[in-house]
Amino acid sequence: MRLIKSALLSASAVIMASTAAGAATSTDVLDNYGDIALAIYEDSLASAKDLKSAIDGLVANPSEETLAAARQAWLASRNPYQQSEVYRFGNAIVDDWEGKVNAWPLDEGMIDYTDASYGVESEENPYYAANVIANPTFTAAGETIDATVITAELLADQLQEAGEVEANVATGYHAIEFLLWGQDLNGTDAGAGTRPATDFDPANCTGGNCERRIQYLQAATDLLISDLEDMVANWKDGGDARKELADKGEAGGVATILTGMGSLSYGELAGERMKLGLMLNDPEEEHDCFSDNTHMSHYYDVVGINNVFHGGYTRIDGTEVSGASLKELIAAKDPAVAEELEAKLAASLAAFEAVNTRAETVEAYDQMIGEGNAEGNAVVQAAIDALIDQTASIQRAVKVLELEDIAFEGSDSLDNPSAVFQ
Template identity: 50%
Template structure:
C-alpha cells in the first residue's frame, strides 16, 4: 500500500470516528485513559510490524544488491514512518517514551559520523565526531573516548549515540537508516532527494565509495536495533504484560492520565511540530533542519504527527492492516460538558488537519517539497509553511480549551522555547 492511499484512509477513518463520537453514550475519564493505552499499543505494534518488514527488506537487498531492491527498501522505510510518526504524541507526558525516543528518531544528525560525506559538508561546530566515519574505521577516538568498533552490532551502534557529548552524533534510528539508504541530499532548496547508488552496498567487484561490506553491516545492525527497541516499547503498552508502563498509567488517577494525554497533544502541536520541525527550518531557510531531509519525506512525517494528535482526541486509530481501533475519547468528554465548544474545537482540528494536508498536496501534486517551500526566495512556499505553523498554534489553543472543559487546568504545553 502506498503513502497516498494510507493518507486517504486515515482521513476517512478520522471522519468516521468524529461523526460516531457525537452519538456515543456517555463515557468516563477512566475509559478515555484506558483507550489511550489501547491506542498506544496499537500504534507501537504497527510501528514494530513495519520495522520488521523494513529489516527483512534490508536483509534481502544486502544479499543481492540491485536498484530494484534498493527502491523496495526505501518504500519499506517510508511505510514504516507512517505508524511511527503517529506514535510521537505519546512522547510528551510519558517519560518512558520520551527518554527512549532519541535512539529511534533523533535528528538533525551529523551524517559524517556514519559514512562518507561531500566536500564542504556543514556540521555542528565543535562536534569532534562530525567526520568520524564509522563505516570506514574499525577504531574511533573522539575526545578522550577510544572505542573498538571492529564488529558493528546493534549494541555497538547504540553505544555510539551522542558520543563525545554531542546530540548531533546520532548513530541509530530511522534517520541513520534513511541516510544510509538515500545518502546526502545535495540539492539544497532545489528539487531532488538523496541519490545514493545501490553499488555502495555491493561487496567485492563493483563496490563504490569503498567499505561496502561495512556499510551493509551497519545498515543491517541499525535495522535490527530498531526492531529490538520497538519490541520493548510494544510490551510497555500491552494489556498482557504485568508490571509494565500501561499498568502504572492505569493505576494513577484518571485526571493525571488525561493531563498526560492533553499535554502530549499540545506539546507535539506547539513546541515540536510548529516549532522545532517547521519554524526553525523556515526561519533559517535550512534544509539541515528538515525532518526527513535525506528522503524528502518530511511532508508525510508532519502529516502523520498531526494525525497522531487527532487520534488521541477522537480515541481512534486506523491500523496499517485497515482495521479501526476506536473507543472512549476526549472529544466525547468535551461534548458531554459543552456541545457548542465541542463543535468549535472539532472545526479547528478539521482546519489544521486540512492545512497540514496542504504540505502533502504541495509535495505529491505540485512537486514542491518541504525543503523547497522553506527556500528564502519562495514567497508562496514560506507563506504556506507559516500558515501551517499558525494553524498548529490555533489548534493548541483549542487543545487547552478542551483541557479546561474536562477539568484539566494550567496545561502549559511545551513550547520548546519558541515564541509564536
Template identity: 60%
Template sequence: MLKALAAASVAILLAATTAAIAADAPSTAAVAKNYADIAEASFTDTLIEARKLKAAVDTLIKSPTEDNLVAARKAWIAARVPYMQTEAFRFGNKIVDDWEGRVNAWPLDEGLIDYVSQEYADQGGSNNDLYAANVIANPKLKIGGEEVDATKITKELLSDKLREADGVESNVSTGYHAVEFLLWGQDLNGTGPGAGKRPATDYDTKNCTGGNCDRRAQYLETVTNLLVDDLAFMAAQWGPEGAARKAVMADDGRAGLVALMKGLGSLSYGELAGERMKLGLLIHDPEEEQDCFSDNTHNAHYYDALGIKNVYLGSYKRTDGTIVSGRSASDLVKAKSPEADTRTRAAIDKTLQHMQAIVDRANSVEAYDQMIGEGNAAGNAVVDQTIQALIAQAKEFERDIAALELTAIEFEGSDSLDSPGGVR
C-alpha cells in the same frame, strides 16, 4: 405569547440536550483505557512495518541491486506512516519521551556514520569532534580522548558508545534517520529539487562504491535490527502488563487524561509548529526538516497531525484496515462544553486540511525543503499557514484543559515561536 412559548420550548430542549450529553460522559478510566489501546495498536503497527523494513534491508544486503534499494526505501517510507502517528503519545508519557531519542533523533551529523561530501566535511563541527568521524571507514575511533574499538559494528557500539557521544545530541547513530541516511545518502541539493542518491553499489562488495561496502552493510543490518528491538520494547510497554499502560491508568485514569492532553498540546505547539516547522522556515535551512535525506517530510508532518486527531477522537485505523476505538477525550470535553469540543474538532480538521495542502504541493510542485527555501514566497506561505493552524489548535487544547478542570499542564515550548528574534 406564542413567541414566549417557543422560546421556553427551545430552552427546555437545549437543557434536555445538555443534560443528555452530560449523562453520557465517559469515565476517565474508560478514556485512559482506550488511549492505551490505541497506543498499543499504533506501536504494534510500527513494529510490524519495521520488520518488513528489516526483510527489505536483508534482501538489499544479500543482493545489492537498484531494484532492491528502491524496495528498501519504499519499506522505510511505509514504516514511517504508523510511527509518526505514535508521536501524540510522546510528551505526556515519560517512558515514551525518554525512549524517543533512540528511534527518531534528528537532525544528525551524518559524517559520524559514513562518507559525506568534502564541502560538508570542510564546514567542520566546532562543537562536535565526531562531525565527520565516519565509523564505517574507521574501525578505531577516539571518543572523549579514549580509543573505541569499532572493528565489529554491534548494537552495543551504536547504542551505547556512539549515540550522543561526547554529550552531543547530533551524534545520532541509531533509529529511523540513521537507516534513512544509509538508504538515501546525503541530500546535496540544498533547497533545489532532488533527494539523496546513494547507489546500490555502496553495498556491493564485488563492485564497491564509496569504500567499505562490507562495513556499510554491517552497519545497516545492525541499526535496522536495533530499530526493531526498540520498537518491540515500546509496543510491550502498552500491553496488558506494560509499564506505560499501568502509568496512564493510575488515579482512575486521570493520569492518562493529563498525559493525553499534554501530549496533544506539546506536539501541536512546541514540537511540530515550532521545532519541526517554524525553525526551518525562519532560517530557510533544508537540514532542519524531519526526513531530510528522503524528502519524505511532508508525509511525516501529515501523519503527526493525523496522530493528534486519532488520540483526541479516540479512534485509530490500523495498517491492516481494522479500527481501534472507544471513549475519547472528545467525549469528555463535549460533556463539559459542547462548544469547546466543536471548536477543537474544527481546529483539528483545519490543521489536516493545511497539512494535506503541503502533501499535495510536495507531490505536484516541490519538496518540503524547497517550500521553506529563502525567497520562495508561495512555498513559505503554505508552510506558515499550517504553523498558524497548529498554534490555533494548541489554543483549543488549552481551552479543553480548562473545561476538564485539569491543572498543572504545561505544553512544550519552542524558541522559534516564543523568541524568534534569538533564533539563528
C-alpha cells in the same frame, strides 16, 4: 500520489470513528488511549520487520530495484510510527525512549562518508567526521572506540549521543534513512539523496567499506526492531506505560493526553520542526531530510493528534481500533468547546493535506521553505498557523475539564524569535 491517498483515507476513517453508546468515563478514555498506543506500536514494529526483509533483499542482491524496495519500506514504516508521537511529552516512558528511534538532525559524518562540503571537523562535536564505517578503530574526545565489528551494542552503547552530543545520532529511523539515501546535496533545489546501490555491493563497491556499511545498516535495523519490541511490551496490559498512566489517576491521565496533543502541536511540530526551518530557510532543519519525506512525517503527526481526540486508529491492515474518546469527555462538560476543537483539528489536517498536495505536485518540503519562495513559504506558514490555532483550543479544553494548568512545550521560533538568530 499513492502514499497521500492512503494517508487521507486513514485520517478520514479516524475522524469518522464512533465510540460506544452512552457517556464516556475517564477510565474508558484512558483504556482506549492505551489500546491505540499498543496498536500503533505494533504496526510500527510490523513495518520495521518489513523494512528488515527489504534490507536483507538489498544485501542479498544489491541493485537499484532492491534499493528502491528498501527505501519504499522505510517510507512505509514512518507512517504508523509518526502517529505515536502524540504519546510523547506526557508519558515519561515514551520520552525517555524516543531518542533511540527518532532523534534528529544528525551529523552524518560520524556514520559514513560525506561530500567535501561537509568539512572535516566541528568545534562542538569531536565525532563530527569520525566515519565509523571507514574506521574500525578511531579516537575522539580522548576516547578510543573499537568498531572492528559494527553491532547493535556498539551503536546503542558507544555511539548514540557519543560525547553527550545530541547530533551524534547513531541509531533509529534517521540513521537508517541516511544509509539508504545518502546526503541530500541539493539544498533547496529539487532532489533527495542519491546513494547508489553499489554502496552495498562488495563485488562492485562504491564509497568504500561496503561490507561494513552493510553491517551498520543491518545492526541499526535490528536495533530499531528491538527498541520497538520494548515499547510494544510497555503498552500491553500490565506493561510499564499502562501502569505509569494508571498511577496518575483519572485527572492525571487525561492531562497526559492533552499534554501530548498540545506540546506536539505547538513547540515540537509548529515550532522546532517547522517554524525554525522556515525562519532559517534551512533544509537541514527538515525532519526526513535525506529522503524528502518530511511532508508525510508532519502529516502523520497531525493524524496522531486526531487519533487520540477522536478515540480511533486505522491499522495498517485496515482494521479499526476505536472506543471512548477525549471528544466525548469534553463534550459532556461543554459541547461548544468540543466542537470548536474538532473544527480546529480538521482545519489543521486540511492545511497539512495542502502541504502534501504541493509536495507531490509542485515541490518537496525543503524547497517550500527555501528563501524567496513566497508561495511555498505561505503554504508551510498556513500549516503552522493552524497548529497554533488548535493549541489555543486544546488549552480551552484543559480549562473545561478543570485540570491543573498544563505547560505545553514551547519553542524560541514561536516564543522568542530574535533568539534564533543570536
